[in-house]
Amino acid sequence: MLAKKLSASEVTDPALYFNRRNFIRAGILAASAVATGAVYRRLNPAGGGEVNTPLIQGVTVPAPATDPSGFRAADRQTSLQDITHYNNFYEFSTDKASVAPLAANFNTTGWRVSVEGLVKMPRVFELDDLLKLSPPEERIYRMRCVEGWSMVIPWVGYSLSKLLDAVEPLEEAKYVAFETLLDPKRMPEQSAGVLQWPYVEGLRLDEARHPLTLLATGLYGRALPPQDGAPIRLVVPWKYGFKGIKSIVKISLVASQPRTTWNSEAPREYGFYANVNPHVDHPRWSQATEQRIGEFGRRPTLMFNGYEEQVGHLYAGMDLRTNF
Template sequence: MRGLEPVPSGEITPLPTYLNRRALVQAALAVGSLGATGAIYRRLNRPGVAELDTPELAVVGAPPASRGTPADASAAFRVDEPMTPASSVSGYNNFYEFTTDKEGVAEAARGFAARPWQVAVGGMVQKPRTFDIDALRKAFPTEERVYRMRCVEAWSMVIPWAGFPLASLLKTVEPMGGARYVAFETLLAPDRMPGQRRRVLDWPYVEGLRIDEAMHPLTLIAVGLFGRELPPQNGAPLRLVVPWKYGFKGIKSIVKITVTAEQPPTTWNAQAPHEYGFFANVNPEVDHPRWSQATEQRIGESGRRRTLPFNGYAEQVAHLYSGMDLRMNF
């Protein structure tokens, strides 16, 4: 099993734009067709995605904004694969609070104000607190982590996030002994997030982790990417990043974090429990009911690649699920 290794410098994937949701599902089903793969690649690499234009961050070891190479951060938090360009990461994204159109989410989120912003951290903790976003940023220095991101729709990226370990925040509020889970909630503001005016999902978006998952060193609260602040379409001003889980676990624009003894509801699990499990660990042996999870389309590559258990982080996280049936607890 390959672990986390440094990213070679100077390797950047080509600039792509992307297929819509239906075409991506079709791509996942077309694994055996070389002709289909070639057509998919050509469509995935159309030019014209806007560049990232958010303010620079004070990031430990961050690369210059004009360079797509990784920072000199700990090799424990970097993968040995080329990074997806910032223009691609910010140009195509799922964020239903704004729109269900991946290619239109950047425009739909344009002008979204991520300040002022507060996040309440409470529940089963000794020291509940409400943090202003700027105070939170000062309290927890920002570092860079280059992680794989695997969407449940069978496409993937490699992204240099900027943020701080969720464990650092949780330790500050001192979870109680009976705490077993951590719940998260997105901003509910239909006047600012037009997608919430439609009952596409049950708003607000909610997510959750077991507390051992939340405290794992890989689990990140991201405030930026590519050395710049998160743009609205990527979850400004802060989002969850859990790299061994499917991307829908990465809740965006967080306003509430609650430590609890009970497993919290999560939006996609409530929407379709037979398709989206609470754990949502990347598992190539457990297919989505409508497509295979055995392979993925890495954005910028011409062919499909084999999906790795736990998205390639098995050496770091597999022990968290020792003894569990990962087909039942998917």
């Protein structure tokens, strides 16, 4: 088909076509879209920041990946970016992406940890003394959140048992209770009543003494960034992530099972034990599978998060449906 030739006179005068009204309208349209976009960006901040906490000197690698200790998971490690920008740390924000920016200026100078209760040698540790108690080890653990996602994190720290040995628990001590800092000035969301503050957690003494139970002071070879629980936190890899209490200021040995935050918040949904268990669903969602951060699709969740060989004996004879 032949295109009909247009004569110059048929073409609309550009002055008419691009008239003032159209200009203004295009401007309004663009400006409004930019404004809407800005609102969206404010609600959904994109991207992340740097992690520049100091490197930890003298980190030892305790075992090969094939070691039965479970100290070094062979899974692909989650990126530092994801570990430090997807955090459940309600003391700063209930939005996982917002924790990192809100915690960025968290000041930990002069940090002390009181270890007390049923022990022979109660002591208030200066952070530096606590860090020097045992050489830092790299432990690569799977971390399974009760919400259904998981990561693989190269922690730095040492077994909690080293600290317990140093304070010598008494015969009557059966449980260990942990407490996070309570300071709404430094942890702004503690002013909101989302949870009962301070955050508290607990373990049975034999769980606390298990070599896998880690007092973590760093990750990826660096001191813990604030959003991951600086300066010192608990990591219990066979339990749901909320057992890993952050920014600890108090550890007490006690005779009876201590109150724990999520359990007292919703006893039907979060048990004291909170062992990772694909066969016992959360009342509102399935625990059979998990979203591994950085992977596409879901993968099956393993019993005790894959640490059954190491910790299964701790729960021999227990009904894990009632003791969830």
